[in-house]
Amino acid sequence: MAILVTRPQPDNARTTAALRDQGYVALSAPMLRFEKVLFSLDADADFGAVIVTSANALRGLADQPAASRLFRLPVFAVGDRTAQAAQDAGFRDVISAGGDAHDLRALLTARAQAVKPLLYLAGADLSRDLAAELGTRGFEVVTHTTYRMAPVADLPDDVTTAFAAGQIAAVLHYSRRSARAFFKAAGLAGVEISALAIPHLGLSDAVAKIAHDAGATKVMAAATPDEDALFAALARAIPPNAR
Template sequence: MAVLLTRPSPDNETSGEALRARGFEVLLAPMLRFEPVESADEPGVDYQAVIVSSANALRAVEATLAQSPLRKLPLFAVGEHTASVARDLGFAKVIVAKGDAGTLRDRVLESLRAKELKKKRPLLYLAGADLSRDLAGDLGQHGLEVVTQTTYRMVALAALPRAACDAFARDEVEAVLHYSRRSAAAFLEAVRNAGIEISALAVPQCCMSANVATVLHEAGAAQVKVAASTDENALFEALERALPSRLA
C-alpha cells in the first residue's frame, strides 16, 4: 500500500524521502508542472526588501541572482521551506512567516510597525502567475508600495501517471496528500478523466489547509483530514491520524 503524493517536482522528491523515513511507501503523482516566466525587471528601482510566497518564485530567477543586489536585501519568506531555498541562493537576512500568505502579510506589517520598513520605498514581490491572495493589495492598504514580478506559473496536468491509475485499480493507494487548491482540483479532473473517481475519493484525502480541503469536500470525498498548521510536518501528522492502524 502506498501514499499518493501530488506535490509538484522537485519538492515532491524531498517530501517522498521524508514519508519513506516515516515508514510509508510513496507513489509520486505531481499534478502541476513548474514553468519559469520571463519577466522584465525594472533597473534602478531602490527596493528595500523582497517578499516570496513560494520557493518556486526563487527557483525561476536563480540564474539571475548570482550577481543581483537583491541578495543583500531582507527577504520575507512564506515559510521555512522557502526560507531554506532563499538562504541556499545567498540571501543573508531571511524573515520567516508561518506558512501562508496571511501570516506573510502580518510578518511584513510587523516589520513596518517596528520601523524596519519604510512606506516610501518599494518592496519587490516575486510571485507566481496564479495567486490565492492579493498580497500586494493587502500591504498597499497599509501604505506600502509593492511591485509584483511574476516569475513562474504552475500548469495543471490533465492525467495521472499510469502507475497511479493502476495502483487505484488494484486498491493499492491508502491515502492521497494535497498541498494546494490548484493541485487538488487537477487531481480531481485527472481521476474523472481516468474513470477512477469513486475509488480515488474512497481513501483518506489529507490536505495542507482547510482551504485545500474544501475542494475535496465539494467533490464528495468522505474522509478528508486537514493539517493542524500549514506546514508539511503537520500534514504528515494528519496522514498518520487518517491511518490509525499504522500507529497500533
C-alpha cells in the first residue's frame, strides 16, 4: 500500500524520499506545476531590500535579466530553506526569519523600518496579503510576480492504476489549491470513489477542509502546519502493520 504525495516538485521528491526512509511506499502526483512569469523592473526602480516567502519566487528569477539588479540588495526570507535558495540564486546579504509569515513580519518591523521601499517577490496566487499587512505598519511594499503554480488536470497513469487496484492507503495534501486539483483530477480519471474512501491528511485545517468538502470521510489535519506534524498524523492514520 502506498502513500500518495500531491505537492509540487521539487518538494514532492523530497517528501517521497522522506516517506521511503520511514518505511512507506510512496507515489508521486504533483497537482500544481511551476511556471515562470516574466519579471521586469522600471529603469528608475530603487528598492532598499527584497522580501521572499517562497523558494519558488527565487526559482522564478532564474535566467531573467532584471534579476542581476537585485543581487546587491539585502533579502529578508521567511525561513531557512528560502534563505538558502536566496543565497543559491546569487544574493549575498540574506536574513532569515526562521519561521512563518508572522515571524517575517516581526523581523521586518524590528530590522527594516528605515528600509523603503521593499520589493516583495511573490507568486500569482497569494494565501495572504503580506504587502498590505506591512503597509499598515508604515512600510512601502511593491509586489512583483515571478511565478505561478498552475493546476495539473490529470493524474499520472501509475497513480490511476494504483487507485483502481486499491493500492493507495492515504493521500497527503499540502495546499488548498493542490487539494482541489487532486479531487478534480480523480473525478476525471474515474477513480473518485476509491479516492474518497481512504484517509486524506492536510497540512492545516484549511487544507483538510477541501478534502472534507469533496466528500472524503476520513480526513485529518496536522497539529501544526509543518511536515513533521503531517507525518505524525499519517502514522496515526496508517498503523505500521498496514504500510
